[in-house]
Amino acid sequence: MESRNSAVLRTADVARRTGYSVQQVRNLERDGVLPPAPRTAAGYRRYDDTHLRAARAYRALAAGTDPVSAKQMMRAVQGHDLRRLYALLDAAHAALDRERRDLEFARAAAREIADEPLGDVRAADAMSISELSRALGVRPSTLRYWDSVGLVVPRRTTGREARRYTPDDVRAARLVHQLRLAGYGIEPLRALLPQLRGLRRWDEVAAALTARDIRIDTRSRALLAGAAALHALLDPSADR
Helix, strand or coil, X not given: CCCCCCCCECHHHHHHHHCCCHHHHHHHHHCCCCCCCCECCCCCECECHHHHHHHXXXXXXXXXXXXXXXXXXXXXXXXXXXXXXXHHHHHHHHHHHHHHHHHHHHHHHHHHHHHCCCCCCCHHHCEEHHHHHHHHCCCHHHHHHHHHCCCCCCEECCCCCCEEECHHHHHHHHHHHHHHHCCCCHHHHHHHHHXXXXXCCHHHHHHHHXXXXXXXXXXXXXXXXXXXXXXXXXXXXXHC
């Protein structure tokens, strides 16, 4: 990972050319993302093109995965542990692939749920929390949490205060479950569910899932850019 550029860069130069602050550049070196910078007699850091490449690679990798995973990758680079680097990159790509597959599963399931007619609603069709938890494959505590944050709020039976989920509640719980599997956050769901009560707004569900598609695409592009930056960092002659 030798530099092709003999120009000496100050910390401020690296910060300006990578979009980080001066302190962030120092932190990246401290955390092993950047290779150790030699110092002048006066104690000033001397950076070069290798440090620029490393900082840019980390930025792209962090956008494609997360800062912790990106730091692990960069430390593997600095430690010349390429086997670990390849394993971490493979895991990042696999995670994005799982998200895509889960999202497609959630889209198909949510569409099927939204298209189901409710038919005649009878009191006997209501489910207890234990029955619904078994049907969904989630813990009762998950349903209680969804109740506490206002996602799926069942009725209470008089006297015992036991939760009873009507068919409309069950359908909402199924939708929440599928969107949670697809990685949809609690707060976005809280904003979306009031519009979907009764599950008559498939277009809103589809728009929300499309937005997540776009976010996954953005992360995939960032991971691709990060991998290219790593390649250039490991083999500076590759892009000559």
